[in-house]
Amino acid sequence: MAMSRFEYVKSFETTGVLDPAHWIVITLRCQNLDTISQVHKFQRPNDIRFHQVMEASAVSVMGEFKELVLGYGFSGEFNFVFAKNTTLYKRRGPKLLTNICSLMATTFVYTWSSYFESVTLNCLPVFKGIIHLFPDDQILRDYLTKEQLVCHQKNLYNTAIWSLVSTEGLMPQDAASALKGTSEGEQNEILFSKCNINYNNENPVFKKGTIAVRCKKQVPVTTPDGSVTQRNQSTIVTMQSDFNKDKFWTETFALQQPTKHNSKTSYVKAFEKNMELLPQTWLVVRIDGKGFHRFSEKHNFEKPNDIRSIELMNRAAYQVMNTYPDIVLSYGDSDEYSFIIHKDSKMMKRKENTIISSIVSLFAAKYVYDWQDVFVGVPLQYCPLFDARVVLYPNIKCLHDYLSWRQADCHINNMYNTCFWMLVQRGSYSRRRAEEKLCGTFSDDKRAILLTEFNLDYDQEEAIYRKGTTMIRRNPSEKEKNSGVSYLDDIVIEHTDLINDTFWEERHWLLSDKPRG
Template identity: 35%
Template sequence: MANSKYAYVRDHESKDTLESGCFIVLRVHCSNFKRFTKVHGFEKPFDERAAKLMNSCAMAVFEEFKEIVYGYGQSDEYSFVLEKNTQLFERRDRFSEFNEFEKPNDLKALNLMNSCASSMCKDFPDIILAYGFGHEYNFIFRKETDVYTRRTSKLVSVIVSSFTSLYRIKWIEFFPNKDMRSGALFEGEVLCLKETSDIQAYLAFKQQECDEKNLTNTCFWKLVESGKSEQEAHEILEELEKGKERLGKNEILFQQFGINYNDLPDMFRQGSCVLKTIVNDRRKVITVHTEDIASATFLNCYSIVSKELTDLEENASRIGEKHLNLCWVEKKMEQDHWIVVRIDGCRFSRFTKVHGFEKPFDERAAKLMNSCAMAVFEEFKEIVYGYGQSDEYSFVLEKNTQLFERRDSKLVSAICSSFTDAYVKKWKECFPKKDLQYAPRFDGRAVCYESYKLIRDYLAWRQVDCHMNTRFNTCFYARIHSGESTKTAQRNLQGTLTKERYKMLSQEFGIEYNQLPLMFRNGSSIFWDDKVKGDKWSEETSGGIPKYNSRWLLGRTPTNT
């Protein structure tokens, strides 16, 4: 449809982004309600049925748009007040605006992105090359890689989680005098390219995108600096876009502002390439800039890269988009199904050992996980329920959510990113005397469930797992603390039944399992509490999993779902 003869109609669309930092009030009323009430015989002066219908419709709007915080109606009208910082329909207080990045390019922010990409290349041996510009990075893995057994959800969630973690940790290096005012939320998607020529074409495509975006942004912000309003600057550039006039933008920069576009820093115009090379007989990760990142001349300069990317085309930039066989790995979750996104700590056994977590349970770590889950709830209003235990958390999204168009990779990676960012941010709140030794990471997956019963069974499954792990770990570490070796403790527990473990704890160690803290035995449940004014979250650890709450079931009983 993008290239059809009907595409011109989009030219009539206008950008009408509302001013940030303001409450939005949207009033709806019927234009011909006087005639409507007469035709349908409404009682006068008031019809209770009609009033209840209006109220019921308003409630349905509340269920559909969680950003609405208040509604008032009378007669044939209703007013809806949206959250002050709502992001509904692309009204975005962007991360760069929150943190006051310089325009059109912030050198420190770009260097931060490059530093994160460099660390990623060191942490993941199968990454052979990375290319980034603006707020994105592309990581290319070896063709034969078997990392995470090539599972899409695990691969994309771990990469995004790792990048998010590094971004939060490294922020202070590049912005020592500025606190991060809002979390950086990253999302990811995966594509599979079969041939080296496809890789070259993709890199050429992305570098062209970098160049065009930078040229446009540079023109835009120079026009704004000169006194034009943002709307006026947009209109000037849109006129140039209609004529596909690249020279027009260059002329604006040169004639009006004395800027030769080609004299701007390479990193802004060309993007950054992070790759591995040999320096003094040792592997080293470096960041380079070049006018043609996809050319054989450039890529063949680095033996580690050329070893993986064989049969390179010399004029890759001429391959063109028509030869770009982009195989996006995209899975959309079924409509009218509950979506559950479960995240788990990645290699957390080592993480807990390095950071000296208390065994068998560390209350600080459990509270940190719960606090992160609450942050995810605040970020994604479409999540209606969360259940967590140990190093995992499951998030249940509304049955009819259209978040990220129900795309698997986007859902999983964005939720993982939000959780990871919160974990690093809140670490010192729970571990004030411990520094993070390295970046934590999480992996995730998304699953669809058709009925309420399946959701209940899923949550019950996770809670049973919580009980089993708690019983085993309590017994195991009780034996370890009593002086047994790891192997001896494992041997003594092998094949024991639940009743035997209860007896073992009580008789040998004086521990009554049912007296252990509820958070460790039952796990933690987090859900929206409609009874709390302001739509606040609730945390429940006392009774396991509640049967339902009104927002989750939309007012219906379990038998109707």
């Protein structure tokens, strides 16, 4: 392969395989919940519609991932528990986290209108993901017990604040001052004496949160001979229950090891996995669509390239780059995008899982949010998934070679796909026959096929297909616009050659300046 000299950059990738025989718990927290609630004027202290969106999204995630056996959520948070012995994706933490995170984000956007019927979604969710690894059943129980206690404490406090606001006419900050330093008992007394509210009668979904359990149920199935038989089918059941009670752990979700209620649960934070990435290294976050071959077939993407799909990917990438100023450059083609974060960046304290989950959730949410604007008249059949990883590169040469590798891959794939679909669409080849014809061919062979059989000069094809899309920060000292370049705020969108040194020599400010964050 002509560009094989760039392949070495793959050796910097790590798998992030999680220890075997441990419970894997993935926690997603909506980072911008306060902004979402303010923008959409949520009911206080709780908006049942938001709870329904979160619950529906979480149930959809559990429905997609059969290895998820238990879930628990409240407010803007949801915890997903994988079976202790799962081998899904061979237990690669970043892949598990980002697939779940992206699906939660896309489903959130997709289902919003079902519950907020007259409220347009104007602020996309960003989820911070955390991975916990628990070696035994007792720690799993202690963790979920702690989470449910946090749910109760936050809800009691918020109920007291907003009840004082509504009944006593206090400003929120004054109500918060009045509650400062109060105990749970005192907050209950304030609710009862001043607001005529018995907290015990409040909606249990807000007091206890939602538990989602995977269960088996018998369903009738008709066999080929016409007879009806009963078979087990997996289903997700939601409920409100108490994690601190033995009944849940013995009857609803039976554990193999004996457990007991433990009032001291703060220790579980030590089992959190969120590695701080090495300083003074360039961070590359690469997003890939999961199962996009099937997704493109289901939505009848045009072949060999669908400009609508590329536009949607570019919109999502622009949203990410515009949100996080420490991203100095983005490059994408087909169903993937790479985001380059400056080596001096302290973005999100350089926490690996926080960075990849935040970027992939915003990217995925924007993809679904803009779907109808780009794919006009094409209903979204199901929500797409994306996985993400972060790779560290020690110097600019490695970074250049990484981007050269991705652009070389774009060229190789696009040339093959262009030739393949010309043979199928205009040459009346079957797909199998087209594959056989192209098997073992080189770039020159494919160019010759395109030119001699279809009078198509590959080098005249649109650069967006041959070279992909590059987004960079505009040089702060240069205000003039160059021909052929489109400007969106301070982000420049180009379809240019990243392999030759010319690109970097003309844009020296990209990798030399401090990050803008």
